[in-house]
Amino acid sequence: MQFLKKHGIWISALVVALLVWPPQWYPMSVKLQMTRWFGAADYRPLPASKDPQAVQAEGFCPPDPSGWRNAFQIEGVDIQASAPCVADNPYIVAAVVKGTNNVSQDTLSKSGLTPDAVEKGRDLDGDGDPDEIHIRLEVAELNGGSNTSGNPVTQYDIAPGIRPGLWVFAPKFVGMAVENFESNIARNSLRLPSPAIRVEEGDSVRITLENSHYMPHTLHLHGADHGFTDASGEGNDGVPITSEIPVLPGTARSYELQPRHTGTMFYHCHVQPHVHVMMGLQGLFIIEENRPNNTLQTMNIGAGFVRAPSVASREKYDSEYDLHYLDLDKELSERIQQSNDPRLVTKSMHRDYDITDATTDYFVLNGRSFPYTFRESLVVANEGEKVKLRVVNGGGKGIALHTHGHKFTVTDRDGAILPVAARAPQDVVWLATSQRVDLDLRFENDGLHAYGPGIWPYHDHQYSGVTTDGIGPGGNISAITYADYLDDSGWPKTQGVAWDNYFTEKYYRKEIPVWESYMPGLLSEAGVDLRLLLRIVIFAIALGVLAASVLRRAKS
Amino acid sequence: MRLLPLVLLLAVAGAFAQNHAEHEHHKMTVDKSGVVMNENTENLPRDCEKIEAEHEFEIFAGRKYANDIPGTIFGMSETDVTVAPCSRVTVKFVNEDQIRHQWMVHGLPKYLYPAGMFHIEAMGGQTMTGTFIVPGEDKNYLIHCDMAQHMEKGMRGQLVVGSGSGDLWSVPGVSDSFYRSSYLTTRVASFVALLAFVAAFAVTWACRIRS
Numbered sequence: 133m134q135f136l137k138k139h140g141i142w143i144s145a146l147v148v149a150l151l152v153w154p155p156q157w158y159p160m161s162v163k164l165q166m167t168r169w170f171g172a173a174d175y176r177p178l179p180a181s182k183d184p185q186a187v188q189a190e191g192f193c194p195p196d197p198s199g200w201r202n203a204f205q206i207e208g209v210d211i212q213a214s215a216p217c218v219a220d221n222p223y224i225v226a227a228v229v230k231g232t233n234n235v236s237q238d239t240l241s242k243s244g245l246t247p248d249a250v251e252k253g254r255d256l257d258g259d260g261d262p263d264e265i266h267i268r269l270e271v272a273e274l275n276g277g278s279n280t281s282g283n284p285v286t287q288y289d290i291a292p293g294i295r296p297g298l299w300v301f302a303p304k305f306v307g308m309a310v311e312n313f314e315s316n317i318a319r320n321s322l323r324l325p326s327p328a329i330r331v332e333e334g335d336s337v338r339i340t341l342e343n344s345h346y347m348p349h350t351l352h353l354h355g356a357d358h359g360f361t362d363a364s365g366e367g368n369d370g371v372p373i374t375s376e377i378p379v380l381p382g383t384a385r386s387y388e389l390q391p392r393h394t395g396t397m398f399y400h401c402h403v404q405p406h407v408h409v410m411m412g413l414q415g416l417f418i419i420e421e422n423r424p425n426n427t428l429q430t431m432n433i434g435a436g437f438v439r440a441p442s443v444a445s446r447e448k449y450d451s452e453y454d455l456h457y458l459d460l461d462k463e464l465s466e467r468i469q470q471s472n473d474p475r476l477v478t479k480s481m482h483r484d485y486d487i488t489d490a491t492t493d494y495f496v497l498n499g500r501s502f503p504y505t506f507r508e509s510l511v512v513a514n515e516g517e518k519v520k521l522r523v524v525n526g527g528g529k530g531i532a533l534h535t536h537g538h539k540f541t542v543t544d545r546d547g548a549i550l551p552v553a554a555r556a557p558q559d560v561v562w563l564a565t566s567q568r569v570d571l572d573l574r575f576e577n578d579g580l581h582a583y584g585p586g587i588w589p590y591h592d593h594q595y596s597g598v599t600t601d602g603i604g605p606g607g608n609i610s611a612i613t614y615a616d617y618l619d620d621s622g623w624p625k626t627q628g629v630a631w632d633n634y635f636t637e638k639y640y641r642k643e644i645p646v647w648e649s650y651m652p653g654l655l656s657e658a659g660v661d662l663r664l665l666l667r668i669v670i671f672a673i674a675l676g677v678l679a680a681s682v683l684r685r686a687k688s
Numbered sequence: 689m690r691l692l693p694l695v696l697l698l699a700v701a702g703a704f705a706q707n708h709a710e711h712e713h714h715k716m717t718v719d720k721s722g723v724v725m726n727e728n729t730e731n732l733p734r735d736c737e738k739i740e741a742e743h744e745f746e747i748f749a750g751r752k753y754a755n756d757i758p759g760t761i762f763g764m765s766e767t768d769v770t771v772a773p774c775s776r777v778t779v780k781f782v783n784e785d786q787i788r789h790q791w792m793v794h795g796l797p798k799y800l801y802p803a804g805m806f807h808i809e810a811m812g813g814q815t816m817t818g819t820f821i822v823p824g825e826d827k828n829y830l831i832h833c834d835m836a837q838h839m840e841k842g843m844r845g846q847l848v849v850g851s852g853s854g855d856l857w858s859v860p861g862v863s864d865s866f867y868r869s870s871y872l873t874t875r876v877a878s879f880v881a882l883l884a885f886v887a888a889f890a891v892t893w894a895c896r897i898r899s
Contacts, residue, residue, distance in 0.1 A: 237718070240718070241718065246788075246811070247718070247719070247720050248720060248811070270787065270788070270835075272835075272836040272837075273836045273837045274836070276836065276837050276840065277840065278840045278867070279840060279858045279865040279866060279867045279868070280840075280844075280857055280858045280865075280866045280867065281867075282867070285836075285837075285840065286836045286837070304788070306718060306723055306809065307723070307725075307790075307807070307809065307834070308790075308792070308834040309834055309835055309836040310834065312803055313794050313803060313804065313805060318836075322836070342786065342787040342788070342812060343787060344787045344788065344835050344836070344838070345836075345837065346761035346762070346837060346841045380751075381751055381761050381762070382750060382751035382761075382762065382785035382786065382787055383751075383785070383786045383787070384786035384787060384812060471869045472759070472840050472841075472865070472867065472869070473758075473759040473869055474759065474760075474761050474841060475759065476869055476871075
């Protein structure tokens with residue numbers, strides 16, 4: 133009796149602890165010994181699968197009430213039909229072809245551009261097209277911070293629910309940055325990537341950077357022939373450490389060039405480039421061959437399909453696409469959302485953030501990740517056609533660009549034409565950071581260039597690139613799609629799994645089992661083992677009692 | 689604006705042309721200097737019988753006006769404008785920067801002002817003037833520049849009609865930021881708090897021992 137009073141508590145606590153010790157935690161030797169003594173334990177079903185969650189998918193293909201996908205002729209500008217379900221505003225195309233200073237008030241207001249957004253002047257070489265080009269660019273922040281809202285402002289989704297903070301060079305639009313006052317969503321055409329710019333070889337080009345952002349920026353014309361200084365001796369290279377003071381907030385500065393060579397080039401901000409370029413301040417800069425009557429589509433909003441291609445492009449190809457790849461680090465991009473004070477944001481981005489320790493989370497093609505890439509960035513063609521792709525990798529990581537069903541030929545690298553002898557069909561091409569390639573894609577069903585009609589994905593074959601923060605399918609996956617494989621709305625007639633998951637925010641928040649939709653039950657979310665939880669609770673209580681009683685004995 | 693109350697009823701007007709969801713009819717004048725949208729010099733709001741007063745303001749915008757307001761980059765010379773109910777308000781908006789700025793009022797009656805807004809936009813270095821008539825209700829209206837981040841980084845104000853309906857948050861010089869950063873590093877804040885706690889504990893402990 134005395135013994136029980138003295139030792140009862142700790143002994144019973146120990147016994148309970150041993151009895152409820154979760155079998156998952158038994159050492160192997162104990163488990164084997166128990167098997168020798170008692171044999172295998174009775175069957176106890178594993179936790180049942182949880183019921184599948186109701187998936188509320190957004191529409192795959194937003195309606196096109198304004199008919200922007202159709203072919204247009206606006207003010208004499210032929211604008212090709214755009215096959216995918218989301219098309220560029222044709223009035224913008226018309227306005228930047230003619231020049232915003234040369235179109236009617238009606239076209240201009242339908243484009244949303246300011247009268248000075250893209251001004252076109254004299255025909256200097258007398259070949260029927262304007263050669264004085266004056267482009268104005270602003271700097272806009274998407275998904276930025278706010279002192280009045282807990283959500284990012286001027287929202288732009290790269291994929292369902294994914295809103296990394298971004299900076300872009302933006303065409304000069306009139307009015308609000310958002311759709312309307314009730315909305316927090318960025319207006320159509322205010323988006324990632326910065327617009328692809330097209331000028332003609334020999335054009336007298338002036339680009340005015342109107343810095344509407346709260347940090348200093350510049351414009352650097354990577355690979356495009358430009359003088360170190362402009363005519364007045366002012367720096368023209370955009371590099372603060374060697375050429376000029378950056379363009380401060382609220383001020384403007386013009387850059388000048390008269391490029392002597394054609395090719396696919398690049399432009400980007402050169403202020404703290406490891407941060408500013410990676411936030412999205414970069415775009416394609418394309419110098420086209422000088423041809424008669426070659427009035428160019430000076431800007432291609434959001435890159436992608438070129439709806440009014442150049443004379444040379446129309447001669448050699450059936451269609452042309454600009455493909456702008458970029459990768460993003462969410463630990464960088466979220467910094468603009470964490471504070472509204474520009475001083476704190478500046479410190480956080482330029483001193484606290486350490487790119488040498490950085491990882492990459494998002495991979496976008498023309499400003500979107502899968503599945504949104506399928507709304508805008510499909511390469512659409514018919515059998516027998518020939519397509520030109522101008523590709524830039526603006527991301528910090530390389531890209532192993534791979535096409536299913538086709539071998540392409542690299543015709544130009546970094547804006548320089550490759551000798552014909554150096555060209556061979558390839559199905560993977562490596563693009564280092566800021567590298568450009570021009571690809572020739574033939575829809576010729578000969579078993580080499582193409583294997584015939586279908587929906588053929590094209591993507592970065594480095595595996596992180598096909599995910600969105602590690603969730604696949606995501607990243608920069610898009611598809612080469614034969615026109616017959618599109619439905620009337622421009623959505624591809626895919627034959628595989630249902631896409632509802634991919635059009636829900638939950639999927640990219642990692643809350644939906646990847647195969648639940650087509651293997652419900654078998655590969656759904658496993659249930660929780662409440663019995664194990666109970667054992668752990670009792671085990672912990674027993675240990676607590678044991679510890680307390682042993683300590684008290686030791687003290688007394 | 690130079691075309692004065694030439695009211696252009698554009699089927700799908702400028703800024704909203706691109707907005708698939710909303711095809712409102714905006715009255716606006718656009719030229720190289722800027723835009724005045726939904727100008728209204730004559731039409732009375734339903735709760736007004738006549739124009740009760742005339743107000744004219746000159747409002748300057750630019751980076752210069754952020755100099756005295758810590759944590760902002762852009763600014764306006766006036767962030768708090770008070771007018772009488774049913775008054776006709778003329779704003780001369782002077783943009784001293786080399787980029788676009790806007791002076792936009794929201795929440796006006798939609799039967800008079802499409803989308804409930806009156807909007808002046810001036811290109812870099814330009815001045816634009818516009819007129820509108822406020823309703824009779826005492827109310828605070830939001831004024832801002834709706835270029836991305838301009839409101840957040842300083843260009844936020846209020847138009848107070850009559851005695852108003854209470855200050856809006858985050859108006860520079862008028863009200864505190866609704867979301868305010870801490871301006872202390874976590875390390876400093878937690879170290880100082882811990883130190884104070886330990887000191888208070890030690891003093892209290894010592895006093896208890898002595899008593």
